[in-house]
């Protein structure tokens with residue numbers, strides 16, 4: 141910004157490419173001497189896949205830099221600010237800090253913990269069922285809501301279901317939007333029960349697919365490998381431990397996971413304390429039935445005061461359906 145006018149804008153478009161600062165400054169031909177710069181994240185000062193952003197900010201003669209949040213990596217935080225100050229720029233930090241962090245909640249969590257950001261998604265009727273008592277679940281919500289789910293999947297590096305969902309629904313778990321990269325599909329399958337003729341296994345050569353298991357026989361493992369499935373063994377007393385699995389995925393550069401399982405899997409996953417956000421799609425339908433499945437099963441809590449709370453809720457209207465999303469309040 142110079143003399144009250146926005147001179148240029150930019151954002152980090154893709155991993156490995158120029159950061160926002162460089163994108164904004166490179167496309168502006170005007171003299172930016174003494175201009176103010178507003179950035180959501182502290183400019184980097186190290187050579188990564190691209191040159192340091194502080195270099196170009198200094199070269200262009202920017203006078204003041206207003207920063208939303210410092211670099212989430214504690215080893216780097218403040219270093220960009222320091223470099224700018226050493227070159228005589230005025231720097232202010234913490235401008236709309238919380239809002240800036242929220243713009244990028246996945247990145248902040250992954251960079252600072254190495255554990256993927258976990259969100260949970262499910263669709264239910266107005267009476268809180270995810271399927272009828274016969275198990276029929278196609279479809280709970282309408283076209284607009286389902287399209288919204290496909291759009292949302294793109295934001296996550298991986299989509300995960302429990303083996304129960306594969307056995308009952310035989311899902312594809314792709315984005316169904318052309319020209320998009322499909323997220324990695326992960327099945328949590330302790331005893332390697334996934335059928336070789338399931339849609340996930342049959343399409344594993346074209347859409348990346350992983351099965352996390354605890355125990356399984358060598359022939360089945362070989363057949364899955366042959367079909368193009370990536371295999372990860374996490375054996376915690378014969379079960380896949382969700383937290384250990386997340387740590388392993390983090391090491392494999394998976395920064396975010398969207399859970400789309402059934403009630404049993406959701407019950408287990410919520411107990412891990414790793415779920416950060418819920419997306420609950422609600423269709424204005426009533427199906428009833430005490431045997432009809434609900435979105436979170438397991439044992440549940442005995443008292444209302446123990447309930448997991450969701451905060452900062454937002455409501456989206458999607459055709460006749462609605463989506464309620466919010467952050468899971470993390471225990472102290």
Ligand code: ZN
Nearest residue numbers: 159183184193
């Ligand atoms: Zn940078």
